[in-house]
Amino acid sequence: MYLSNLQQDEIFVSSEMKSLKSLTQMESRRGLENAIISNGKIVNVVSNSYGHIPNQLFFKKAEQMLLDAGLNYHKRSVNRNDRSFIIDFIIEDSNQFKLKNKEDLILPMLRFKNSYDGSEKTSGHFGFYRKVCSNGLHVSQAEIEFSIKHSKNNTELIMPRMNGLFDKFLNNEFYTIVKKFEKMKDFKIIDTKEFVKAILDKTKLFKYECSDKNEEPSKKSREVIETLNYEALLLNEEPNLWLGYNAFNSMLHNTLKKTFSQQEKWDKKLFNEIYEMV
Numbered sequence: 001m002y003l004s005n006l007q008q009d010e011i012f013v014s015s016e017m018k019s020l021k022s023l024t025q026m027e028s029r030r031g032l033e034n035a036i037i038s039n040g041k042i043v044n045v046v047s048n049s050y051g052h053i054p055n056q057l058f059f060k061k062a063e064q065m066l067l068d069a070g071l072n073y074h075k076r077s078v079n080r081n082d083r084s085f086i087i088d089f090i091i092e093d094s095n096q097f098k099l100k101n102k103e104d105l106i107l108p109m110l111r112f113k114n115s116y117d118g119s120e121k122t123s124g125h126f127g128f129y130r131k132v133c134s135n136g137l138h139v140s141q142a143e144i145e146f147s148i149k150h151s152k153n154n155t156e157l158i159m160p161r162m163n164g165l166f167d168k169f170l171n172n173e174f175y176t177i178v179k180k181f182e183k184m185k186d187f188k189i190i191d192t193k194e195f196v197k198a199i200l201d202k203t204k205l206f207k208y209e210c211s212d213k214n215e216e217p218s219k220k221s222r223e224v225i226e227t228l229n230y231e232a233l234l235l236n237e238e239p240n241l242w243l244g245y246n247a248f249n250s251m252l253h254n255t256l257k258k259t260f261s262q263q264e265k266w267d268k269k270l271f272n273e274i275y276e277m278v
Contacts, residue, residue, distance in 0.1 A: 009079035013039040017052040036116050039082040043117045053122055055114055059087050061159050062112045069162035084115035086260055090129045105131040119259050126169045133250050138264040139271040142169045183278050184241035192239050196224050202273050224251050245274045
């Protein structure tokens with residue numbers, strides 16, 4: 001039931017690559033010959049050598065990989081201003097993992113990204129989905145490799161077989177990282193404010209203090225502290241590093257204005273800094 005309310009944005013918006021000359025009746029300089037049009041808006045200007053990859057091609061091929069592997073999944077799709085897009089495939093099968101608390105469920109997840117404005121590399125990687133906060137965790141290092149062949153008038157996407165990739169992820173990373181989650185859960189946080197301040201001092205994600213003259217927690221800092229305390233209450237356990245990491249992760253994905261790639265980069269940085277406290 002908890003997977004029934006996943007975000008479902010329309011990602012199969014119309015898109016095409018057209019020459020600027022045909023749009024403006026003017027010559028364009030070399031390297032900026034074509035416009036990428038998404039849902040009726042120009043979102044990028046590219047060269048003749050650029051291979052435009054429509055979402056219809058990329059995401060449908062990605063999903064076919066999971067279907068061919070016989071994996072059961074739920075989808076979450078996000079469209080950012082018709083410019084950048086993701087689909088998360090949350091795998092729901094025997095590989096789910098509970099962190100010493102029947103309510104704290106972790107599932108394997110695959111994220112695929114594409115963009116029309118050049119802000120995201122067409123890519124895919126493994127990660128984790130956590131039921132309590134409905135967030136993706138991107139601490140996995142396992143990337144999904146595929147090749148893109150394109151010429152002036154043709155783009156071909158060659159995808160791998162998912163069967164072996166998913167099994168390799170489970171055997172090499174899934175349980176290894178989940179065990180780190182367990183260690184973080186065993187490490188209690190005595191003072192949540194001091195914990196949040198310490199992590200922000202190390203990562204510089206944002207300022208802990210309201211201002212240079214006011215050392216009280218800023219609005220963003222208070223949000224992290226409140227999320228941490230709320231989840232501890234919700235799960236009937238003491239604040240710990242695992243809940244602390246997820247409180248920052250929730251802020252990162254829901255409040256801060258970051259690209260998908262920036263979110264993933266910061267996610268890994270936060271995880272590494274917090275895990276060092278174990």
